[in-house]
Amino acid sequence: MSTTTTAEQSAATQSSGAIVLGDNQWGKAEVRLVRVDRSTPRHEITDVNVSSQLRGGQEATHREGDNSRCVATDTQKNTIYAFARDGVGAIEDFAIRLGQHFVEDFEWIEGGRWEIEQYSWNRIETSDGEHDHAFVRNNQETRTTVVQRDGDEVFVVSGLTDLVVLKSTGSEFHGFPRDRYTTLVETDDRILATSVTSRWRYTTTDVDFDAVYAKVRAIQLEAFATTHSLALQQTLFAMGKAVLEAVPEIAEIKFSMPNKHHFLVDLAPFGLDNPNEVFYAADRPYGLIEATVLREDVPAEPRAWATVTGFC
Numbered sequence: 001m002s003t004t005t006t007a008e009q010s011a012a013t014q015s016s017g018a019i020v021l022g023d024n025q026w027g028k029a030e031v032r033l034v035r036v037d038r039s040t041p042r043h044e045i046t047d048v049n050v051s052s053q054l055r056g057g058q059e060a061t062h063r064e065g066d067n068s069r070c071v072a073t074d075t076q077k078n079t080i081y082a083f084a085r086d087g088v089g090a091i092e093d094f095a096i097r098l099g100q101h102f103v104e105d106f107e108w109i110e111g112g113r114w115e116i117e118q119y120s121w122n123r124i125e126t127s128d129g130e131h132d133h134a135f136v137r138n139n140q141e142t143r144t145t146v147v148q149r150d151g152d153e154v155f156v157v158s159g160l161t162d163l164v165v166l167k168s169t170g171s172e173f174h175g176f177p178r179d180r181y182t183t184l185v186e187t188d189d190r191i192l193a194t195s196v197t198s199r200w201r202y203t204t205t206d207v208d209f210d211a212v213y214a215k216v217r218a219i220q221l222e223a224f225a226t227t228h229s230l231a232l233q234q235t236l237f238a239m240g241k242a243v244l245e246a247v248p249e250i251a252e253i254k255f256s257m258p259n260k261h262h263f264l265v266d267l268a269p270f271g272l273d274n275p276n277e278v279f280y281a282a283d284r285p286y287g288l289i290e291a292t293v294l295r296e297d298v299p300a301e302p303r304a305w306a307t308v309t310g311f312c
């Protein structure tokens with residue numbers, strides 16, 4: 001039985017009339033930055049897309065157009081390029097540097113969000129070996145990070161997206177419930193293909209981020225390859241579990257994995273059999289399998305995931 005009084009109900013539904021400023025952030029999105037390390041004749045390329053957003057002290061900017069505390073988005077962009085003069089390094093470290101600068105140099109800045117995507121380039125292989133300064137874009141996955149700062153606290157969520165993988169066997173799907181709308185045929189040998197998006201939360205910034213990234217990527221690929229899959233969900237969990245078992249600095253990992261369906265083409269009208277060889281690669285609709293794999297004993301940190309969208 002409800003014990004709420006009519007007066008309480010009306011207090012809960014009536015507005016005081018005051019309009020206030022809620023959560024806000026501002027900055028420059030998608031600053032494209034390419035840095036060439038020319039310290040030796042064998043150049044190194046860093047190719048990133050940086051978004052900087054600051055939080056704090058913006059009441060007057062919004063209410064009155066008083067910009068005295070509005071660090072211009074143009075200044076944020078310039079800071080990104082200026083910091084790159086000293087090198088970019090691991091994208092997580094670059095984002096952490098930016099956050100530290102803005103929070104320490106402007107006393108009203110309480111925190112912010114720095115998101116970086118990194119595209120990788122391989123050296124062109126010539127008849128004389130790897131070229132020193134000619135590159136071919138590696139169109140595999142994009143590496144990502146979202147670093148957020150709340151006062152002195154730093155939250156790092158790193159990841160990858162568009163890691164497209166396929167197994168031509170070693171995948172089954174059967175035993176699912178059947179009702180009057182079920183037409184899917186059970187299979188004990190299908191193609192399993194997905195484009196992995198994953199993001200993992202670090203519990204510390206004292207990490208060799210480049211080394212851990214390479215390790216996490218390799219573990220995900222290995223688990224995808226070696227798990228005999230009875231469902232994409234099972235493969236996803238195996239990938240996450242393997243990462244958490246190998247990397248103590250990671251508390252949890254989220255996945256979003258489209259099931260890129262490959263349908264066997266019926267060649268019977270042409271008098272041909274099709275022993276699992278000819279497929280139609282459908283692009284839509286696709287199954288969408290999402291989950292978080294986490295350590296039971298590590299406290300949740302919703303602030304790390306705030307504004308990191310695209311997962312359940």
Ligand SMILES: O=c1[nH]c(=O)c2[nH]c(=O)[nH]c2[nH]1
Nearest residue numbers: 173184230231232233259287
């Ligand atoms: O691995 C799969 N998981 C599902 O939940 C599902 N649903 C479906 O139709 N095919 C598949 N495959």
